[in-house]
């Protein structure tokens with residue numbers, strides 16, 4: 701029986717410009733995305749019987765066909781036409797519906813893992829084309845590099861090397877639907893895009909590009925997001941912003957000690973998820 705154990709990392713968005721609403725309801729974006737070392741753990745066992753089982757055991761995440769990882773595995777098993785099946789178990793470490801891309805990362809890991817286990821030899825480009833049909837963030841997790849993402853998030857280019865940083869993640873746990881955030885955004889006709897630097901000397905220069913249009917929707921609706929941002933800056937972060945459609949706020953630090961102290965100060969609120977992680 702073939703078996704693989706995989707680590708599926710979370711992401712943060714350093715930049716999220718919403719450019720226009722498309723006729724298919726999605727939005728054209730310009731984003732900068734970076735992976736961090738907070739990872740879901742995924743085990744895949746390839747089986748001779750055709751059944752596909754995905755178990756997660758985490759509240760709010762479906763087992764079986766409702767799980768994005770199940771859809772990823774089903775696609776690959778159908779492509780292989782071998783009559784084989786798989787047993788997949790997911791241990792969630794990334795908070796769910798948090799703006800950290802957890803489900804998309806799980807799906808990307810399963811696409812890459814099944815490609816290997818089934819000996820399909822699909823290229824990363826082919827896997828990214830399959831991935832974007834499952835979720836707009838899936839191709840980024842196959843691309844892996846810190847990326848400038850355009851289109852709905854699937855057109856990816858490698859960004860200049862970013863200095864390593866400590867990232868404090870704080871998720872206040874309010875429920876934010878990604879579709880609702882995009883739908884609620886008031887778009888201006890001609891969005892002016894800020895010029896991006898050609899290189900980044902230090903963590904401060906990375907924070908210089910921080911901007912997330914989706915905060916215009918989430919901060920008025922959930923003021924706690926703005927409060928965490930302000931607190932993170934008071935606690936010495938070089939920059940602080942909401943990731944993706946939220947509600948997780950992240951702060952970037954060049955100093956590990958400061959990052960850990962900020963996490964401690966912000967994690968006093970019971971029920972909030974918090975972590976100090978590193979950029980990948």
Ligand SMILES: C[C@](O)(CO)[C@H](O)COP(=O)(O)OP(=O)(O)OC[C@H]1O[C@@H](n2ccc(N)nc2=O)[C@H](O)[C@@H]1O
Pocket residue numbers: 713716725726727728729731799801804834835836837838851852853878879880882944945
């Ligand atoms: C907020 C981000 O995480 C930033 O990285 C992504 O833009 C969203 O990525 P995702 O959750 O993988 O997105 P999907 O699962 O494909 O879409 C969820 C919902 O978000 C909205 N959506 C998503 C991506 C995009 N470019 N435009 C959109 O309008 C759509 O209403 C869609 O129904």
Ligand SMILES: Nc1ncnc2c1ncn2[C@@H]1O[C@H](COP(=O)(O)OP(=O)(O)OP(=O)(O)O)[C@@H](O)[C@H]1O
Pocket residue numbers: 760761762766767768769790795796797798799800801802803804806807837878944945946
């Ligand atoms: N493997 C999975 N992990 C997490 N959520 C999943 C998974 N499969 C399906 N879901 C569903 O997808 C929804 C979004 O979860 P996810 O954690 O991917 O959100 P997110 O981090 O906000 O994503 P994004 O940053 O891409 O918007 C959840 O409500 C959950 O029920």
